[in-house]
Amino acid sequence: MSELNTIALKIISSGKGILATDESTGTMKKRLESVNVESTENNRLKFRHTLFSSDSMKSCIGGVILYDETIKQEFNSNKIPSIISKTGAVPGIKVDTGAKVLANSTEEKITEGLDGLRERLKVYYSLGARFAKWRGVYIIGNNYPSQIAVTSNAHSLARYAALVQESGMVPIVEPEVLMEGNHSAEICLKKTSEVIKKCYEELILQKVDLTGTILKPNMILPGSSSNQKISTEEIAELTIKCLKESVPSEVPGIAFLSGGQTEIEATKNLNSINKINKLNFIMTYSYGRALQQSALKYWSNNLDDIEGTQKIFNHRANMCSLASKGKWSEQVEKN
Ligand code: 13P
Numbered sequence: 001m002s003e004l005n006t007i008a009l010k011i012i013s014s015g016k017g018i019l020a021t022d023e024s025t026g027t028m029k030k031r032l033e034s035v036n037v038e039s040t041e042n043n044r045l046k047f048r049h050t051l052f053s054s055d056s057m058k059s060c061i062g063g064v065i066l067y068d069e070t071i072k073q074e075f076n077s078n079k080i081p082s083i084i085s086k087t088g089a090v091p092g093i094k095v096d097t098g099a100k101v102l103a104n105s106t107e108e109k110i111t112e113g114l115d116g117l118r119e120r121l122k123v124y125y126s127l128g129a130r131f132a133k134w135r136g137v138y139i140i141g142n143n144y145p146s147q148i149a150v151t152s153n154a155h156s157l158a159r160y161a162a163l164v165q166e167s168g169m170v171p172i173v174e175p176e177v178l179m180e181g182n183h184s185a186e187i188c189l190k191k192t193s194e195v196i197k198k199c200y201e202e203l204i205l206q207k208v209d210l211t212g213t214i215l216k217p218n219m220i221l222p223g224s225s226s227n228q229k230i231s232t233e234e235i236a237e238l239t240i241k242c243l244k245e246s247v248p249s250e251v252p253g254i255a256f257l258s259g260g261q262t263e264i265e266a267t268k269n270l271n272s273i274n275k276i277n278k279l280n281f282i283m284t285y286s287y288g289r290a291l292q293q294s295a296l297k298y299w300s301n302n303l304d305d306i307e308g309t310q311k312i313f314n315h316r317a318n319m320c321s322l323a324s325k326g327k328w329s330e331q332v333e334k335n
Contacts, residue, residue, distance in 0.1 A: 004212025005252060007130050007170045009282075011090050012214060012253040015321045016062030017285035018172075020257070021048050021292070022094035022133060024067060035300035041069065047299055047309075049075045049083070051292070054310040056317035057087035065092045065133050065172075065286070071124065081128030092131040092172070093124045095160070099137045108149040111136050114159055121167035131170040133216070134160040136199075138177045140191050140223065145177070150198050158202035165212055172255070172286070174216035175199050179260050181223035185230055189220045189238050196246040210250040216286050217243070218259050219269055236272035244279055253282035258290030263316060264333070266290035267323045274326035284324040291316055 011018060023031060029039035037043055048070055051057075064084050071093055073080050081091040095117060099109035111134060121132070136153035138145040153175065161171035177192045196217060203210065220238035222228035230238075243254060256273075258266040266287060273283050285291070295313040302308055322328040 002209065002212055003168075004165060004170050004209060007090060008212055008214050008252050011063035011092075011131060011170070012255055012282045012284045013062065015325050016060055017287070017320055017324055018063040018065060018092070018255050019051065019061045019089075019291055019317075020065045020133075020286050020288035021051065021070065022065040022067045023288065024094075024098065025069060028067075031296065032300075035297055037300045037303075044069070045073050045075065047296065049080070050299065050306050050309050051295065051313055052080070052083050052087070054313050054317070056314040056321075057084075057089055060317035060321040061087070061089045063090040063092050063131060065094055066129070067094055071127050071129065079128070085128060090130050091128050092133060093129040094134075095120060095124070095132045095164070096134040099135070102149055102152065105146045105148045107141070108139060108144060108146060109137050110149070110152050111156055114156060117160065117163050118167070121163060121169065125167055125169060129169060131172060131214075132160075132164045133172040133174060135174040135176055138175065138191070138195055140177060140181045140183045140187060145191060145195060150195055154195075154198040154202040157199055158206040158208060161203055161208045161213060162206045165209060170212055170214060171208070172214045172216050173199060173203065174257065176257055176259060177218050179218070179221055179224045182226040183223040184226060184228050185220055185222040185235070185238055188222065189242050192218060192220060193242050193246045196242070200246070200248055204248075210248055211252060213251060215247060215251055215254045216257055217254065219256055219261075219273075221261075224260065232268050232272040233276075235269050236276055239269075239273055240277065240279060243281065247281065249280060251281060253284065255284050255286035258285070258287040261290060263290045263293055267319050267328055267333070270320065271323035271326055271328040274324060277326070285320045287320065291320065
């Protein structure tokens with residue numbers, strides 16, 4: 001087993017998943033202001049440290065994705081990456097610099113951040129990061145995602161992944177096909193498969209060791225403004241069909257993003273996927289909003305109640321962990 005494969009498995013095995021706290025300062029400002037908290041450096045640290053020091057870190061969280069600001073912060077003179085490592089979780093880092101308008105297809109985006117990446121990775125490794133994340137983002141529409149968006153983002157994801165492995169870290173490959181739109185789940189399946197297949201074509205071309213990677217895809221859902229109603233079992237079937245036809249078997253595991261689903265939807269759908277999972281991949285979570293939303297809301301009204309905030313986060317993390325084993329139910333959710 002390669003060292004990178006060992007790290008990948010440590011992050012996603014044994015009912016564990018990833019806590020995505022890599023919101024950029026701009027996104028975090030929106031999240032905090034939506035609950036009437038001022039987005040200061042100290043408030044961002046205080047909320048995130050509350051999560052990192054929760055009990056469920058040890059049992060439910062195998063990896064934490066950090067943002068550049070957070071990986072360099074300290075809490076009571078302890079470095080954030082070492083606080084995370086002590087819980088048994090692996091510290092990770094978002095290394096893309098965001099999605100920008102794509103020339104010649106201006107409604108679409110291309111993710112940037114390759115320039116100087118090799119040097120930045122060295123710094124992040126020395127700060128304790130052992131995995132990285134890069135998100136390519138795609139829209140669904142009549143002519144979207146376009147071939148330009150599909151090929152350009154796959155190429156960038158593969159170049160990023162190759163550099164991350166060269167630096168001794170595991171790349172999380174995140175091609176996110178957004179939920180926005182009135183498309184059906186079948187269209188989401190078709191477009192997502194196309195996007196993921198192209199990513200693996202590029203990853204293989206650029207000699208990325210797939211056993212030392214983790215895929216972070218969207219689930220297959222109807223568009224957020226479509227009238228289509230489908231059951232959680234159908235979502236699971238379509239998601240598994242997509243992964244079966246587009247992900248090479250060497251990939252050790254898949255950690256879904258929540259992408260705007262509610263906490264319960266993201267938990268329930270992951271649970272359904274694992275109940276019928278007949279593939280060899282581990283299927284777990286790499287949630288941002290679906291792990292943090294309720295905890296953030298409570299904290300915003302009770303800024304000094306660390307324990308109360310952690311209790312809410314622990315419950316959410318435990319529910320996601322059960323879902324990663326197909327053992328979640330409405331009943332355990334209520335207890
Ligand atoms: P959400 O789970 O909130 O979609 O965030 C995950 C993530 O890292 C998106 O890039």
